[in-house]
Amino acid sequence: MPEPQRTLGAAEVEQLVEREYAYGFVTDIETEVVPPGLSEDVIRLISEKKEEPQWLLDWRLKAYERWQRMTEPNWAKVSYPKIDYDAISYYAAPKSAVEDGPKSLDDIDPELRRTYEKLGIPLVEQQRLAGVAVDAVFDSVSVATTFKEKLAELGVIFCSFSEAVKEHPELVRKYLGTVVPLTDNFFASLNSAVFSDGSFVYVPKGVRCPMELSTYFRINASETGQFERTLIIADEGSYVSYLEGCTAPMRDENQLHAAVVELVALEDARIKYSTVQNWYPGDKNGVGGIYNFVTKRGKCAGARSHISWTQVETGSAITWKYPSCILLGDDSIGEFYSVALTANRQQADTGTKMIHIGRNTKSTIISKGISAGHGQNTYRGQVKVLPGASNARNFSQCDSLLIGPDSGAHTVPYIDVANPEAQLEHEASTSRIGEDQLFYCRQRGIDPEEAVSLIVNGFARDVLSELPMEFAVEAQKLLGVSLEGAVG
Amino acid sequence: MTPLLEICGLHVEVEGREILRGLDLEIPLGETHAVMGPNGSGKSTLAHVIAGREGYEITKGIIRYGGEDVLELEPEERARKGVFLAFQYPVEIPGVNNTYFLKAAVNEIRKHRGQPELDAVDFLGLMRDRVKLLDFDEDLIKRPVNEGFSGGEKKRNEILQMTVLEPTLAVLDETDSGLDIDALRIVAEGVNRMRSPERSFLVITHYQRLLNHIVPDRVHVLQEGRIVESGGSDLALRLEAEGYGKAAAVTA
Numbered sequence: 024m025p026e027p028q029r030t031l032g033a034a035e036v037e038q039l040v041e042r043e044y045a046y047g048f049v050t051d052i053e054t055e056v057v058p059p060g061l062s063e064d065v066i067r068l069i070s071e072k073k074e075e076p077q078w079l080l081d082w083r084l085k086a087y088e089r090w091q092r093m094t095e096p097n098w099a100k101v102s103y104p105k106i107d108y109d110a111i112s113y114y115a116a117p118k119s120a121v122e123d124g125p126k127s128l129d130d131i132d133p134e135l136r137r138t139y140e141k142l143g144i145p146l147v148e149q150q151r152l153a154g155v156a157v158d159a160v161f162d163s164v165s166v167a168t169t170f171k172e173k174l175a176e177l178g179v180i181f182c183s184f185s186e187a188v189k190e191h192p193e194l195v196r197k198y199l200g201t202v203v204p205l206t207d208n209f210f211a212s213l214n215s216a217v218f219s220d221g222s223f224v225y226v227p228k229g230v231r232c233p234m235e236l237s238t239y240f241r242i243n244a245s246e247t248g249q250f251e252r253t254l255i256i257a258d259e260g261s262y263v264s265y266l267e268g269c270t271a272p273m274r275d276e277n278q279l280h281a282a283v284v285e286l287v288a289l290e291d292a293r294i295k296y297s298t299v300q301n302w303y304p305g306d307k308n309g310v311g312g313i314y315n316f317v318t319k320r321g322k323c324a325g326a327r328s329h330i331s332w333t334q335v336e337t338g339s340a341i342t343w344k345y346p347s348c349i350l351l352g353d354d355s356i357g358e359f360y361s362v363a364l365t366a367n368r369q370q371a372d373t374g375t376k377m378i379h380i381g382r383n384t385k386s387t388i389i390s391k392g393i394s395a396g397h398g399q400n401t402y403r404g405q406v407k408v409l410p411g412a413s414n415a416r417n418f419s420q421c422d423s424l425l426i427g428p429d430s431g432a433h434t435v436p437y438i439d440v441a442n443p444e445a446q447l448e449h450e451a452s453t454s455r456i457g458e459d460q461l462f463y464c465r466q467r468g469i470d471p472e473e474a475v476s477l478i479v480n481g482f483a484r485d486v487l488s489e490l491p492m493e494f495a496v497e498a499q500k501l502l503g504v505s506l507e508g509a510v511g
Numbered sequence: 512m513t514p515l516l517e518i519c520g521l522h523v524e525v526e527g528r529e530i531l532r533g534l535d536l537e538i539p540l541g542e543t544h545a546v547m548g549p550n551g552s553g554k555s556t557l558a559h560v561i562a563g564r565e566g567y568e569i570t571k572g573i574i575r576y577g578g579e580d581v582l583e584l585e586p587e588e589r590a591r592k593g594v595f596l597a598f599q600y601p602v603e604i605p606g607v608n609n610t611y612f613l614k615a616a617v618n619e620i621r622k623h624r625g626q627p628e629l630d631a632v633d634f635l636g637l638m639r640d641r642v643k644l645l646d647f648d649e650d651l652i653k654r655p656v657n658e659g660f661s662g663g664e665k666k667r668n669e670i671l672q673m674t675v676l677e678p679t680l681a682v683l684d685e686t687d688s689g690l691d692i693d694a695l696r697i698v699a700e701g702v703n704r705m706r707s708p709e710r711s712f713l714v715i716t717h718y719q720r721l722l723n724h725i726v727p728d729r730v731h732v733l734q735e736g737r738i739v740e741s742g743g744s745d746l747a748l749r750l751e752a753e754g755y756g757k758a759a760a761v762t763a
Binding site: 457459462464465468477481483484 | 562563564565566585586587590591595596598601602603604605606607612613615616619620623655656672676
């Protein structure tokens with residue numbers, strides 16, 4: 024007689040998803056904070072602090088002017104109280120990092136060094152992480168970048184955005200806003216007006232970047248927003264793999280993180296962009312946590328160029344994020360691999376846009392949503408094939424895993440095809456972690472927490488396998504930790 | 512000597528309905544016992560209750576394993592003490608590699624016994640060894656747990672897990688259902704190879720067929736939630752010939 028399928032009850036899930044956020048500490052460091060509120064003066068102040076050229080200030084002001092006339096988007100399946108943009112401080116920086124300007128790795132404030140060590144990101148060019156170069160962004164500024172000289176030998180530029188504005192203004196000016204224009208959307212325009220720092224990468228023609236480049240974002244100051252800007256340019260025939268990670272202290276207030284990432288891949292270039300997002304998600308009642316409202320877009324500008332987005336989203340109270348590809352070059356390829364986990368009261372509305380413009384363009388979308396507790400998880404994606412995109416192809420797969428009776432999964436695919444030769448496939452599934460799977464694991468001697476972690480990681484495997492090795496292990500652990508607790 | 516498994520006066524309800532109604536059963540260490548019974552007699556309930564599955568309310572009675580009352584123990588605790596259940600319907604765990612899964616299980620059990628955990632290389636050696644013994648397709652150990660396996664492959668995977676985990680008490684819940692005669696023989700050989708004075712088996716089945724291959728020390732007839740008759744292995748043959756109706760009549 025087959026057993027009746029039993030799903031997990033609310034109380035069991037509550038214990039199962041009770042999470043420990045390991046990165047919730049605050050660094051006690053003297054910080055320079057601009058008073059809350061947004062105005063032209065604040066933007067001028069930020070620009071001045073960064074000693075920016077006039078064109079960039081003008082660009083910011085134009086974005087600000089546009090932003091004032093825009094309204095906050097409300098189409099996403101997320102709900103949160105109205106954000107008071109005048110209550111946010113738009114610039115915060117550790118004094119020690121600003122006063123003496125960019126410095127060598129040896130001169131970093133020991134308090135900052137300790138912070139990154141606690142986060143597992145040592146700011147030294149040591150053996151263990153020899154394959155990874157790190158740019159460390161703390162609140163509004165970059166505090167250190169490792170392996171800069173070694174990369175420079177190959178002509179690879181990897182530095183903070185502020186430094187790029189000073190040292191490589193021609194590249195910044197040429198590409199800034201070409202993928203995400205300053206008028207793009209409410210949060211992107213806000214970012215364009217007030218962005219403070221971020222990473223800049225340029226890989227010259229034909230160069231295969233020999234190490235993973237990564238940026239580690241840390242929010243520390245309270246009542247501030249983080250508005251970083253990342254710009255990556257892969258010149259003809261080059262390759263780069265880039266990874267970002269993010270954490271923030273535990274606080275009862277919500278903090279806004281509105282970043283913009285622009286990728287440009289020229290002919291035959293390939294960019295692999297991976298994110299392990301672990302911003303503070305709020306407590307189990309939904310108090311506090313980061314609002315992660317981010318615009319990420321890549322342009323496959325040249326023929327046969329290739330951009331892959333891989334994201335593991337486990338943090339943030341709310342995630343609003345759609346890393347996208349504009350497939351302009353003929354035969355170009357766009358990929359999106361995503362795992363989004365929402366537990367407790369977290370909400371995620373995430374997905375991608377694949378815009379097929381060139382001929383023979385191909386895109387792949389693999390999305391895995393995991394919802395536990397009262398978590399709400401929405402996949403929202405668009406595949407658009409323009410009239411000129413002959414022979415365009417897309418494959419989309421959207422799977423949802425539900426844990427417990429109060430979680431929700433939603434799939435909202437938009438498909439818009441204007442070329443009769445296009446071939447599109449869409450697959451979707453929704454499943455639950457059943458009591459039968461859990462019992463099966465436990466009968467083999469495996470702890471319930473370990474069992475859930477095992478099942479979730481199995482579900483996300485197709486995406487995790489896209490991550491660079493070092494980070495796949497970290498992401499796997501993160502998925503486990505995010506669901507830590509005990510089953511009743 | 513205390514039997515390895517001792518069940519006394521066990522009453523079990525599922526969703527308010529009484530399934531087991533005063534079941535008594537003893538299995539000494541080193542013996543293989545068969546429990547036979549018609550559909551709905553409570554065979555699978557018995558298997559699940561021994562393993563500690565939730566959703567079964569034990570209203571009366573006791574289960575002792577190795578002399579210890581195990582009713583308060585979690586399923587994983589029982590497993591680590593050597594209780595293994597070969598499932599009637601093995602569960603699929605998509606994306607989780609079969610070898611990885613079994614390694615996690617072996618190491619949990621080893622941890623409990625105070626033994627050092629096996630590393631990937633040692634474990635793979637152990638797996639290869641057992642796979643060969645069972646004539647198991649080596650590809651299957653690299654695939655996700657039970658995903659896309661045929662019915663027979665799933666059952667063989669259960670036996671493979673059993674041979675790797677080396678339990679003290681193995682409960683086989685209708686392992687023969689859905690097996691063709693070749694698969695049945697392989698499964699039975701796997702079990703017979705493991706029989707030892709240090710290990711007991713509880714073979715739960717509807718049909719006598721499996722017991723031609725795994726010859727039990729004792730056969731018990733389960734009907735309407737109780738053991739109504741016990742005997743030697745010839746009892747299974749008689750049941751096959753006469754049907755369960757007769758056995759019920761004996762107790763009436």
